[in-house]
Amino acid sequence: MRSVAEIDTISPERSVLDAADRLFYERGIAAVSMSEIRDSADVSMRRLYMLYPSKRVLVAAWLSDRHLRWMTWFTEAVDRHVWHGTDAVLATFDALEEWVSSPEYRGCAFINSIAESAEIDDSHRAIISDHKRELIAYVAGLVEAAHPGSPPWLPDAMGVLIDGAIVQSAIFNTTTPLVAARAAATSLIGQVQ
Amino acid sequence: MRSVAEIDTISPERSVLDAADRLFYERGIAAVSMSEIRDSADVSMRRLYMLYPSKRVLVAAWLSDRHLRWMTWFTEAVDRHVWHGTDAVLATFDALEEWVSSPEYRGCAFINSIAESAEIDDSHRAIISDHKRELIAYVAGLVEAAHPGSPPWLPDAMGVLIDGAIVQSAIFNTTTPLVAARAAATSLIGQVQ
DNA sequence: CAGTAGTGAGAACGATCGTTCTCACGGAAG
DNA sequence: CTTCCGTGAGAACGATCGTTCTCACTACTG
Numbered sequence: 001m002r003s004v005a006e007i008d009t010i011s012p013e014r015s016v017l018d019a020a021d022r023l024f025y026e027r028g029i030a031a032v033s034m035s036e037i038r039d040s041a042d043v044s045m046r047r048l049y050m051l052y053p054s055k056r057v058l059v060a061a062w063l064s065d066r067h068l069r070w071m072t073w074f075t076e077a078v079d080r081h082v083w084h085g086t087d088a089v090l091a092t093f094d095a096l097e098e099w100v101s102s103p104e105y106r107g108c109a110f111i112n113s114i115a116e117s118a119e120i121d122d123s124h125r126a127i128i129s130d131h132k133r134e135l136i137a138y139v140a141g142l143v144e145a146a147h148p149g150s151p152p153w154l155p156d157a158m159g160v161l162i163d164g165a166i167v168q169s170a171i172f173n174t175t176t177p178l179v180a181a182r183a184a185a186t187s188l189i190g191q192v193q
Numbered sequence: 194m195r196s197v198a199e200i201d202t203i204s205p206e207r208s209v210l211d212a213a214d215r216l217f218y219e220r221g222i223a224a225v226s227m228s229e230i231r232d233s234a235d236v237s238m239r240r241l242y243m244l245y246p247s248k249r250v251l252v253a254a255w256l257s258d259r260h261l262r263w264m265t266w267f268t269e270a271v272d273r274h275v276w277h278g279t280d281a282v283l284a285t286f287d288a289l290e291e292w293v294s295s296p297e298y299r300g301c302a303f304i305n306s307i308a309e310s311a312e313i314d315d316s317h318r319a320i321i322s323d324h325k326r327e328l329i330a331y332v333a334g335l336v337e338a339a340h341p342g343s344p345p346w347l348p349d350a351m352g353v354l355i356d357g358a359i360v361q362s363a364i365f366n367t368t369t370p371l372v373a374a375r376a377a378a379t380s381l382i383g384q385v386q
Numbered sequence: 387c388a389g390t391a392g393t394g395a396g397a398a399c400g401a402t403c404g405t406t407c408t409c410a411c412g413g414a415a416g
Numbered sequence: 417c418t419t420c421c422g423t424g425a426g427a428a429c430g431a432t433c434g435t436t437c438t439c440a441c442t443a444c445t446g
Contacts, residue, residue, distance in 0.1 A: 030223045031311030034434060044394045045435085055434065107308065111360055115300065115308035118224030129364050151380075156373030157354075164357025167304055171322050180349030187344075187381055227404060237424045238405085248404065 013051055016041040020062040025109050029059055029119040063127045066109055088146040089189055093182035100169040107170030147189050206244055209234040213255040218302050222252055222312040256320045259302055281339040282382055286375035293362040300363030340382050354378055
């Protein structure tokens with residue numbers, strides 16, 4: 001039987017996934033060894049491999065976990081800006097600006113991961129494209145609610161603007177691309193209403 | 194003195210840079226070993242290290258070389274579409290569609306490289322951001338020539354649309370993002386003229 | 387109490403990497 | 417011819433990786 005103290009403790013899974021997120025996001029998949037994850041998560045090598053039988057499986061678990069956490073953060077941040085009176089579609093860029101401005105910003109973990117093609121298999125690719133599809137579907141919901149009658153390509157175009165701004169903000173280390181993307185989105189939704 | 198036959202032969206530098214481009218672009222930097230580049234370029238290990246004293250230096254040379262070659266290809270492809278009557282700004286997306294549709298398409302080499310942060314140092318980062326700056330400057334020239342009086346953020350927004358479409362086309366393995374980006378650009382330039 | 391199943395700590399294994407070194411050879415210089 | 421410098425071919429080196437294995441220890445079971 002597990003004691004109450006044990007139940008209150010952070011689970012090894014959570015500890016490993018948190019360590020994986022910190023290290024994989026900051027340095028990339030190939031640059032992080034399983035030993036580093038073991039040290040950062042403070043579990044034994046044996047337990048690490050009992051939880052995730054290979055690095056590829058761990059990467060898949062990390063991507064799925066990050067998808068859930070990122071989408072939760074993003075939708076909450078958008079809600080917060082909408083609550084303060086910002087147009088729902090434009091609020092996506094204000095939410096992204098919070099993220100891009102944080103010192104640990106390193107671009108999109110999913111885009112970065114798919115660029116490391118040798119570390120990525122088809123199951124990873126599916127998680128990554130599903131993540132982007134879900135992001136676009138969420139934005140499509142915002143567009144339809146706030147600007148009904150918009151052209152059918154607007155959600156996809158918003159997705160392109162969002163990912164382009166995320167990528168270029170990482171390259172230039174500036175929010176300039178985000179500002180330009182927001183201006184373009186303002187123009188695009190302004191044409192309708 | 195070098196013989197005529199030698200002069201006509203492909204130089205070892207060219208052979209190495211071509212091999213680096215094939216392998217680094219297809220599989221990523223970390224996944225390609227110096228031995229593979231030696232084999233693919235058909236030079237000796239000794240000559241490879243005489244030309245480029247470390248992998249980091251070779252990566253920098255590859256990025257600079259790819260910048261020149263890609264920009265040359267891109268501007269020529271845009272010119273070709275303009276010649277057939279397409280608006281110069283929209284022609285950028287038609288040029289990109291040729292690239293994205295090719296079977297060996299793997300996204301933008303510069304975006305992919307910066308995602309492999311462990312393999313990349315500040316000199317590489319400078320080459321990458323300079324590449325994107327030059328791309329945006331080129332597009333800014335097209336915008337100014339074809340649509341004078343456009344809003345000042347339009348070139349940056351075009352850059353965001355281009356990189357977003359390049360990235361998402363690689364993730365989804367489709368030209369859908371490119372079509373949406375082109376539609377958005379059409380709308381943006383249509384508002385002015 | 388003895389026996390046992392499961393765990394933590396980390397050494398060990400086999401592969402691969404970037405880089406350097408060895409050594410035999412070929413052709414210009416004397 | 418002999419000498420010698422520069423090269424090609426690839427073995428060697430030391431480090432690091434993902435993964436597995438060893439072994440001492442703990443905490444139940446009977």
